Amino acid sequence: MAEHYAVQLRRAWLRLGREIILRGVDLDIAAGEGVTLLGENGAGKTTLLRLLSSSLRLTRGEGRIHGFDVQDGRSVREYVHLMPVEGGAYPDLTAAENLNFALQMHRLKGDTGAALRRVGLEGAAERRVRFLSAGMRKRLNLARLSLLARPLTLVDEPFANLDAAGRQLALQMLSEVTGQGRTLILAAHEPELAAQVTNRALHLRAGTLTEQR
Numbered sequence: 001m002a003e004h005y006a007v008q009l010r011r012a013w014l015r016l017g018r019e020i021i022l023r024g025v026d027l028d029i030a031a032g033e034g035v036t037l038l039g040e041n042g043a044g045k046t047t048l049l050r051l052l053s054s055s056l057r058l059t060r061g062e063g064r065i066h067g068f069d070v071q072d073g074r075s076v077r078e079y080v081h082l083m084p085v086e087g088g089a090y091p092d093l094t095a096a097e098n099l100n101f102a103l104q105m106h107r108l109k110g111d112t113g114a115a116l117r118r119v120g121l122e123g124a125a126e127r128r129v130r131f132l133s134a135g136m137r138k139r140l141n142l143a144r145l146s147l148l149a150r151p152l153t154l155v156d157e158p159f160a161n162l163d164a165a166g167r168q169l170a171l172q173m174l175s176e177v178t179g180q181g182r183t184l185i186l187a188a189h190e191p192e193l194a195a196q197v198t199n200r201a202l203h204l205r206a207g208t209l210t211e212q213r
């Protein structure tokens with residue numbers, strides 16, 4: 001399977017507990033593409049994003065992320081960043097410490113002060129994450145996503161918990177992902193918003209992915 005694809009799944013089956021999330025799915029997502037995953041509560045969008053970040057194993061079939069076997073967590077994690085719906089930051093570290101730690105883990109350099117200003121958190125830089133509101137934590141996660149700038153960026157419900165200005169900020173920051181030639185896959189319940197930053201939508205239902213035209 002070719003490396004100019006960010007994601008390739010072949011006859012992919014994924015079972016989680018009693019749920020079958022994928023039933024023999026084939027999927028190609030080209031590098032640089034922007035894709036929205038749609039689907040009802042419990043359809044399996046989060047689970048699919050976790051699979052693509054190598055946090056879950058395929059039950060059957062084959063998966064490749066930038067040419068690497070999706071089960072090869074060490075390689076895949078170099079290419080992929082997953083921004084979760086909630087969490088993802090260390091609650092006892094400050095906002096600034098969280099961003100610095102994320103950069104260190106990826107052996108990257110970046111201007112964390114500028115990143116915090118960009119998301120309106122300059123006044124909360126020294127505050128522990130456990131004392132931030134849900135929307136502030138989301139903004140911190142957006143700052144981290146932008147600093148890490150991984151080739152494949154997975155975002156679970158980017159608009160949840162954000163106010164109107166925060167949603168506009170999220171749209172702007174997500175559009176930069178594909179604008180910089182990176183691949184964006186987001187799971188969302190707001191198809192109109194998501195369509196502003198992705199050019200393709202897939203609906204996950206009963207273990208099957210369907211293209212939305």
Ligand SMILES: Nc1ncnc2c1ncn2[C@@H]1O[C@H](COP(=O)(O)OP(=O)(O)OP(=O)(O)O)[C@@H](O)[C@H]1O
Nearest residue numbers: 016017018019039040041042043044045046047048
């Ligand atoms: N760790 C787990 N063990 C067993 N089943 C799980 C686990 N996590 C999720 N599930 C189940 O897998 C299914 C898919 O859950 P998932 O969170 O992926 O859905 P989703 O499409 O992201 O939903 P939502 O829109 O509500 O966020 C659900 O039936 C859920 O109960």
